[in-house]
Amino acid sequence: MIKALGYAASTATSALAPIEFERREPGSRDLVLELLYCGICHSDIHYARNEWGYSRFPIVPGHEMVGRITSVGSDVSNFKVGDLAGIGCLIDSCRHCAPCQDHEEQYCHKGVTMTYGSKERKDTNVISQGGYSTNYVVDTDFALRIPSSLDLKGVAPLLCAGITTWSPLRRWNIGPGDKVGVVGLGGLGHMAIKFAHAFGADVTLFTTSASKAADAMSLGADSVIISKDTDAMKAAREFDFILDTVSALHDINPYLSALKRNGTLCLVGLPDQQLAFKPSLVLSNKIISGSLIGGIKETQEMLNYCGENNIIADIELININEVNEAFERVVSGDVKYRFVIDLETLKNN
Template sequence: MPEAIAYAIDGPTGRFSRTTIQRREPGPTEVLFDIVYAGICHSDIHTARGEWGPATYPLVPGHELAGVVREVGADVTRFAVGDRVGVGCFVDSCGTCDQCRAGTEQFCEGPGGTVWTYNATGRDGLPTAGGYSTCITVEQDYVCRIPDGIELVNAAPLLCAGITLYSPLKRWGAGPGTRVAIVGMGGLGHMGVQLAAAMGAEVAVISQTRSKEEDGRRFGASEYYAISEPGTLRGLRGSFDLVISTVSGDQDLNALVRTLKVGGALVDVGLPEHPVALNLSGLAAGNRILAGSQIGGIAETQEMLEFCAEHGLAAQVEVIGGEDINAAYDRVVASDVRYRFVIDTATFTS
């Protein structure tokens, strides 16, 4: 069986350390690829630290994988050795339920449901292990092709951060003639600004402070607002067709709802750890919509990658080694990264 060097954590209060894990030999329709870069998503941190419920330890997180195909099964038709590929938040599903047939495999309703890239149980009956490792074996239908116009290091975060913003922007009609606000300018938010601007929308950033204003405007925002400045959200009432919140901490949803135009939508992708309170009168008063969004299916993820290549969009990254993961987690929680940590797996063997 293929062997991978990985970084794993042994408990919610543990530290990452180097280890060795086994990957399965690729079956007839599976792809084995060498992971070159793996992004660090805040979801990794929530899971590793037990903040979203119990996890299976030792845990190898990572659902933003970019690499190069090493081996393919005999019946693989979509990929060949040497292809540049990526894997996102899930690696399998039943393939036959209504959701899978509709291209929304992330909501699989079949036996076992969606199989997540880590902290789940794979088709081999073993716990899945993610991208903080040197290789992985995945069914070809859950692998995306990385367009030549995107460097692998910048592509990795697109497999989660990119699709997480692309999907709701597309669904809720971001484009010419619409005014879109992105709340938060982190790993998700900086992609949201770029994507919304490329779609032709007028884009505003709503951040805690103005410390990232120069970046926000460089990414395509024409307006930038700081919640720390008194009266900011009150002054934005009735302003936006679409507001996407990427914030995972506490926030005033009632104030954000009121920044919507009549019929506007507030979409949350940040998944706050604690419950939030909402006064429904703010929705009813303007036929406003409160929605959530997760990621996207494989076809939509591939579409997002092609869109990014066409428009020259890329995640802005800080490359680290495996030995830096522990410190990187603390820096992500402290919002001290611009804008995504990406692990270079070449450091695992050095």
């Protein structure tokens, strides 16, 4: 077993605090990473606070990791010691079902193994622990190669916020001539604007906060609609595609109204309460869709594109002892646009 130091929630109501724990013994196809940076996703907060109702404690959150490889198994040929690598939300799957064969491991029929909170397939007695920690052991098939040209601090959020927005934009073939809306300007929303703009779409941000308009334009938005403005929302029409990134309870019906005939509203946020919609969408053949992160192959394609086009997340770098304050700021929307933990500070904690 490999010793690790991390920050964990011991109960749904406790603050994250230092913890010593053990990673599983690496196998012949495993990599060991010294972790350098880890992003903070709103899903980490939902899980640490058991807001979805299935958390296992104690839990070390974190699924946006970048690190340097310190050890490789005897059967590993695609990585070597010293390489940079990333780990996202997935660390294993059954590998045999139709979704796995289609490189969509996140939809594995037998249940995907998540970066934290899952029973690891290699040892059913071990619960996976996440990236707010000093190291990680991962199967080489679920590790991602990091373009050396990019700033690692801004790369970490690409492993979740990046692929979560990339995947539906690519699935729906967003490109020049498309009118795209992005709901919410947070970790996901700011990446959605960057990608949709890079793909050549006309991009509009829907936000409750007028103060975010200037930032949205600097990120690549062509226009901004304040969603609390009833008249502005009524005037919003003929969108081909709207990507809703909000992870809190909200009304999606105004966005359905803003779609053109045959338009699509895609949900990528994970609220802890069910959203409701009116059946009027049947009158114009509109689509409500959902998308969950992306498979390993697609995530690597996203990283390669980011390397070629110099796209990273806008981040605020923090020390590990600021993580509880960062959780509160994420919930209140007070971050531009992703917190990333400098894990070097964990060693001195």
